[in-house]
Amino acid sequence: MSQSKPPFEVLLDRDTLLRKTAELGREILSAYPDPSSLVVVSIIEGARIFCRELMRHLPAGLEVHEIRASSYGAGTVSAGRVEVSGGDGIDCAGRTVLLVEDIVDTGRTIDRLRAHFLGAGAARVAVVTLLTKPSRREVDVAIEHHGFEIDDHFVIGFGMDVAGRYRELPEIVLYDEAVEAEFFGGAMRVAE
Ligand code: IMP
Numbered sequence: 001m002s003q004s005k006p007p008f009e010v011l012l013d014r015d016t017l018l019r020k021t022a023e024l025g026r027e028i029l030s031a032y033p034d035p036s037s038l039v040v041v042s043i044i045e046g047a048r049i050f051c052r053e054l055m056r057h058l059p060a061g062l063e064v065h066e067i068r069a070s071s072y073g074a075g076t077v078s079a080g081r082v083e084v085s086g087g088d089g090i091d092c093a094g095r096t097v098l099l100v101e102d103i104v105d106t107g108r109t110i111d112r113l114r115a116h117f118l119g120a121g122a123a124r125v126a127v128v129t130l131l132t133k134p135s136r137r138e139v140d141v142a143i144e145h146h147g148f149e150i151d152d153h154f155v156i157g158f159g160m161d162v163a164g165r166y167r168e169l170p171e172i173v174l175y176d177e178a179v180e181a182e183f184f185g186g187a188m189r190v191a192e
Contacts (some may be wrong), residue, residue: 005166006183008156008173012148017130017158017172020147021050024128025057027145028098031126038098039090040064041117043109045167046102049159050130054100065090069109082112093121101129102160104146107139114141131155131172 032038035058042051044066055064067087071080090097097117104110104127114125128145135152156162157169166175 005169006176006180008176008179010171010173011150011153011155012158012172014158014170017147018053021053021130022057024130024145024147025054028054028058028128031145032096032098035059035062037095038062039092039095039122040098040100041087041090041113042066042100043102043113044068044086046160047100047130049167050102051100054128067113069113071108080106080108082108084112084116090117090120092117094123096124096126097122099125099127101127102158103131103133103155104129104141104143105133105136107137107141110141110143111139130158 029035040051040055040058040062042048042064045068048066051064055062065087067090068085069082071082099110099113099117101110110127110129114127117125126144127142129143130147132143132146132149133152134149154162154175155172156166156175157172159167160172161167162175166173
């Protein structure tokens with residue numbers, strides 16, 4: 001039975017996402033010839049699904065951790081301030097930290113986490129993100145590996161949410177409040 005959901009416009013279908021993730025896995029393998037020296041850090045919640053998929057293309061047994069970073073609250077506009085929590089036990093001293101992100105928007109999250117891990121003694125911090133929105137950048141951050149550049153859309157699915165919703169969608173779609181409201185008869189609203 002297929003899932004009942006608002007008819008959001010699909011930006012990237014599942015096959016395209018899985019193919020690109022495999023490609024990023026190959027790119028990482030060639031960029032870090034000894035991947036066992038990496039500390040992989042998934043930025044949750046959004047990057048969880050992408051990271052799980054990416055790990056299928058890297059050697060088994062890599063050290064993977066999660067760290068929580070949030071700046072959006074319940075809406076679709078960044079609050080500007082990045083709160084970091086978790087990740088206390090990560091031993092990154094002298095190692096390369098590979099941050100796994102779902103989407104880089106203003107760049108604040110990556111900027112904050114890069115400083116966090118360099119401050120904790122990492123030799124290097126590199127970033128792999130599935131999506132990037134260059135037109136939204138406010139902080140000039142280096143992104144070593146990216147899947148797709150997208151325009152200034154708010155997207156959901158494949159782990160990305162709006163107020164905790166739609167992470168489970170298998171593809172990436174354009175969030176549209178009007179489409180959602182019509183589908184649910186106006187019963188569901190997004191918190192500002
Ligand atoms: P930044 O700090 O502004 O670069 O924002 C990065 C974080 O904001 C990502 O990890 C996402 O959690 C969230 N984010 C940014 N754009 C979107 C979007 O279009 N959909 C869902 N989450 C987003």
